[in-house]
Every structure is written in structure tokens, then in C-alpha cells.
Amino acid sequence: MITALRIIKEDNKSMISRIRSLVFPYSIETETLRLNNISVFNIRYHRRRGNVRFDKIYEKCIGHSKVILCDKSVNLFNTPFRRFESTLLNRSLMKNYIVKLLTLSNIPPKDLTVSYYDPDAGNPSFISELLRFTSKLTVVTDMPKFYEKEAARISDNSGAAVLVSNNLSDLIPCDILIAPDVIRKNIPSYESSLIFTCAEPTVSLCGNIIYTYPSDFPQEITELCPEGIDIGCFLSAVFILYKQKQLGKLIPHSCGDKYNVYSDEIMLRKLKASCMFSPQ
Numbered sequence: 705m706i707t708a709l710r711i712i713k714e715d716n717k718s719m720i721s722r723i724r725s726l727v728f729p730y731s732i733e734t735e736t737l738r739l740n741n742i743s744v745f746n747i748r749y750h751r752r753r754g755n756v757r758f759d760k761i762y763e764k765c766i767g768h769s770k771v772i773l774c775d776k777s778v779n780l781f782n783t784p785f786r787r788f789e790s791t792l793l794n795r796s797l798m799k800n801y802i803v804k805l806l807t808l809s810n811i812p813p814k815d816l817t818v819s820y821y822d823p824d825a826g827n828p829s830f831i832s833e834l835l836r837f838t839s840k841l842t843v844v845t846d847m848p849k850f851y852e853k854e855a856a857r858i859s860d861n862s863g864a865a866v867l868v869s870n871n872l873s874d875l876i877p878c879d880i881l882i883a884p885d886v887i888r889k890n891i892p893s894y895e896s897s898l899i900f901t902c903a904e905p906t907v908s909l910c911g912n913i914i915y916t917y918p919s920d921f922p923q924e925i926t927e928l929c930p931e932g933i934d935i936g937c938f939l940s941a942v943f944i945l946y947k948q949k950q951l952g953k954l955i956p957h958s959c960g961d962k963y964n965v966y967s968d969e970i971m972l973r974k975l976k977a978s979c980m981f982s983p984q
Contacts, residue, residue: 705744708933708938710749712748712751714752716752731750742925745768745769772787788940790941790944791940793936794903794917794940799884800955801917809976814839818840818880818881821845821881821883822845824846824885828854835858835866839865843866843869844874848870851866875891877894879975880899887899887907888907890907893909893911898911899911901913901914904961916959916962921954925951
């Protein structure tokens with residue numbers, strides 16, 4: 705079962721509300737939301753005065769998961785709870801979007817240069833798919849021996865050549881840079897770089913950093929998301945905890961970052977400008 709927590713800070717401006725906060729510094733409401741086999745234990749903590757009583761929230765969670773969905777502003781340090789975090793769904797959507805974009809572009813493989821940044825060598829499977837679209841693929845990883853084996857396997861099966869390196873400077877120049885995990889290092893890039901990744905980088909980078917992939921998710925699932933809970937985090941929990949694999953097969957209708965959403969047409973222009981390709 706998914707556990708969701710929302711902390712609601714109540715206004716104590718009126719005399720009545722201030723008196724009530726002295727007697728009842730908090731209140732807790734719980735409900736269980738269900739859709740087929742998906743269950744969400746939803747907690748609303750009304751904070752009127754004092755610190756959040758996580759011990760009281762814990763009492764309400766007996767028998768439920770202590771890995772919770774909640775706002776990033778909620779401090780869970782020294783509490784019995786751990787925040788649910790996963791990029792698996794967004795990673796699948798990112799891959800689907802990249803395949804769609806490269807298919808639409810019709811750029812000859814010889815004209816497209818791709819860099820793939822996977823420091824922990826946790827996502828090797830996608831490079832075989834990328835070789836449909838490029839004949840110039842560079843993989844930069846902290847575990848080159850692992851990727852060298854993968855590159856050799858690919859070469860044996862298809863004859864394609866993949867450059868494997870542990871040098872960050874080998875990421876550029878490229879037409880697109882793909883990072884299937886969260887970017888935590890200051891990797892080299894240009895202002896014009898197209899960088900696709902699965903979450904907002906933890907460091908400042910140059911270029912067009914793409915990490916949101918809006919999709920047409922089933923309405924009955926999105927409507928199950930409790931108020932105040934990030935919809936992306938909720939869908940990730942549904943995808944992982946309830947094995948809703950169909951969510952990871954959706955093809956995003958656009959992409960973007962925290963502030964912008966880009967249509968396919970805009971991204972095609974950016975891509976073709978990046979690789980200096982002019983459509984026939």
C-alpha cells in the first residue's frame with residue numbers, strides 16, 4: 705500500500721483559532737483510497753502549533769508502509785519515515801521520448817553524434833536501441849570495464865563501434881547527451897547542448913536540460929492521487945509498487961524542464977540545429 709502524508713499549516717489569526725490551537729495543537733485525518741488493486745493510505749496532519757508530532761503520525765501508520773509520499777519541504781530526519789524517491793518511471797518515459805524524437809527527425813545515423821553518461825553502469829540496455837539512430841556513440845562511465853564488455857557484445861552482434869571512456873571531457877562535442885540517472889557532477893556541456901535526463905540535476909549545467917516528459921496517464925489513476933501530493937512521485941509509486949508496467953510504455957507528448965514545456969516541433973528544430981542538419 706502507498707502511504708501519503710500532507711502537512712497542513714492552519715491559520716491562527718483569529719482569537720478562536722488561537723484558543724483552539726492551545727487545546728488542540730494538531731489533528732490527524734486518515735482515509736484509504738482504492739482503485740482496483742491499488743490502495744493509498746492518505747494522512748492529513750493539521751498543524752496548528754508546535755512541531756509536527758511524527759510519533760502520533762507513526763501510531764496511525766501501524767500496519768502501513770513507512771516509506772511515504774510527501775512534500776520535499778517536510779523534514780523526515782530523525783523520524784521513523786523515509787521519503788519515497790524513484791526515477792524509474794521517468795527514465796522509461798525519457799527513453800520512449802528520445803526514441804520518438806529520433807525517429808521523427810529522420811537524421812542519418814552518420815550525421816548524429818550521441819554521448820551517453822552512465823557513471824554507475826546501471827543502464828546499459830538503452831545503448832543498443834540508440835545504435836539504430838547513430839553511428840557515433842560515446843559512453844562515459846566510472847566503470848569502463850563493464851561497458852567495454854557490453855560494447856564488445858554489440859560489436860560482435862551488429863558490427864557497430866561504441867567508444868567507452870571514463871573521461872568526462874569525452875562527452876563533448878555531441879549533438880545530444882543522454883544521462884539515464886540523476887546528474888550529480890559538473891559534466892562539460894555548451895549553451896546549445898541538448899541534455900536528456902530523468903530528474904533535475906543536483907548541479908548547475910549549461911545547455912537545454914530536459915527532465916520532464918508529460919504523458920497521457922490514465923485519468924482514473926491520476927484522480928487517485930491525494931491532494932497536495934506530487935503527481936509524478938505518485939505515479940512512480942504506482943508504477944513500482946503495483947507493477948503498473950503500462951505506465952512505462954507510454955510515449956510522452958512533449959518534454960521540458962521545471963519552467964518550460966517543448967513540443968515535438970520545437971525539439972526537432974533544436975536537435976537539427978544542434979547537429980547542423982538541414983532537412984531535405
